[in-house]
Structure formats: C-alpha cells, structure tokens
Amino acid sequence: MSDNIKVLVTEEEVDRKIEEIGRKISEDYAGKEVHLICVLKGGVFFMCELAKRITVPVSMDFMSISSYGNATESSGVVRITKDLDDSLEGKEVIIVEDIIDSGRTLSYLVDILQKRNPKSITLCTLLDKPERRVVEVDVQYVGFCIPDEFVVGYGLDYQQKYRNLPYIGVVQ
Numbered sequence: 001m002s003d004n005i006k007v008l009v010t011e012e013e014v015d016r017k018i019e020e021i022g023r024k025i026s027e028d029y030a031g032k033e034v035h036l037i038c039v040l041k042g043g044v045f046f047m048c049e050l051a052k053r054i055t056v057p058v059s060m061d062f063m064s065i066s067s068y069g070n071a072t073e074s075s076g077v078v079r080i081t082k083d084l085d086d087s088l089e090g091k092e093v094i095i096v097e098d099i100i101d102s103g104r105t106l107s108y109l110v111d112i113l114q115k116r117n118p119k120s121i122t123l124c125t126l127l128d129k130p131e132r133r134v135v136e137v138d139v140q141y142v143g144f145c146i147p148d149e150f151v152v153g154y155g156l157d158y159q160q161k162y163r164n165l166p167y168i169g170v171v172q
C-alpha cells in the first residue's frame with residue numbers, strides 16, 4: 001500500500017538551498033578545513049549533497065543515536081548506537097542533520113561532543129520546525145523553516161520509508 005504524499009519543498013528548491021548553504025560554509029570557513037558529522041540515518045542524504053558543494057577541504061564522520069519514547073514524541077533519553085571513528089580534537093566540526101524538531105537530539109549531541117575538545121562546533125540542518133522546540137539549540141545554518149507537519153523525504157522517514165524521495169513531502 002502506498003501513501004499519498006503532498007510536495008512541501010521541491011527537488012529544485014532543495015538543490016538550490018544546499019548549493020547556497022555550501023557556498024556560505026565555504027565563505028565562513030575560508031582558509032580552514034571542516035569536519036562534517038552526519039547523524040544517521042536522516043542526515044545522510046543532506047550531508048552527502050552538502051559536502052559536494054563545499055570548496056574548503058572536507059572530512060566526514062558518522063554517528064548514530066537512538067532515543068526512547070513513543071512514535072511521535074521522543075523522551076529525550078538518548079544513547080549512542082554508533083560512535084564516531086575519529087577524534088574531534090582541534091577540529092572545526094559541523095553537525096549535519098535533516099531536521100530539528102524538539103531539539104533534544106542536537107542538544108544531547110552538542111553536550112557530549114563538546115567534551116571531545118573540538119576547536120568549534122556549529123550546527124547545520126536542512127529543516128527546522130521551530131514550533132516544536134522543547135530544548136533551545138543554537139543553529140547556524142538552516143535550509144527551510146517548516147510548519148508543524150510530519151515530513152518525509154531527503155533522509156526523513158515514515159516507518160522507515162520515503163527517505164529516498166528527492167523532495168520534502170507531507171504524508172496525507
């Protein structure tokens with residue numbers, strides 16, 4: 001059975017936005033190197049496309065965390081299920097996410113990754129749902145602010161499906 005999906009942000013709009021964020025990061029980090037951290041699984045499509053648009057030297061690492069709670073609201077209890085491979089010591093870190101919703105995931109990550117002595121940590125998200133925020137997070141790069149609707153595509157899933165859609169949609 002397939003669900004009906006209404007397009008919220010088109011593929012062209014997503015592509016243009018990622019190019020814009022890539023250009024901005026390249027300017028902001030001119031003369032430096034950036035270390036991108038992908039938060040699996042949702043962040044993977046965005047990070048790969050973004051990395052291609054950054055013109056300063058890029059290294060990448062991946063981590064996976066899980067939160068406990070019911071399907072629509074995470075409890076905020078988070079644990080690492082796959083840690084980074086590399087040290088963050090002295091690195092200019094950018095955490096790349098598909099979406100910030102309650103803010104719990106990124107707040108937790110920033111707290112634990114700060115302790116690993118990076119030179120800096122900045123946050124970059126394709127989507128932001130500010131109405132849903134429970135924990136404040138300081139995000140430097142935001143693709144699109146969206147209303148409080150459950151979205152899929154570009155890494156975002158509904159019951160593990162639709163991550164591969166090249167646009168952002170709302171399941172009807």
Ligand SMILES: O=P(O)(O)OC[C@H]1O[C@H](OP(=O)(O)OP(=O)(O)O)[C@H](O)[C@@H]1O
Pocket residue numbers: 039040041042043065066067074097098099100101102103104105106156157
């Ligand atoms: O701001 P928050 O309320 O913490 O929500 C945002 C997080 O939730 C989703 O990940 P999820 O934990 O569903 O895992 P996934 O990336 O593997 O889909 C999304 O990819 C973000 O990582």
Ligand code: HPA
Pocket residue numbers: 099101149150151152156157158
């Ligand atoms: O709107 C959403 N869609 C998919 N996954 C999510 N995780 C937090 N918010 C969302």
Ligand SMILES: [Mg+2]
Pocket residue numbers: 039040041042043
């Ligand atoms: Mg995620």
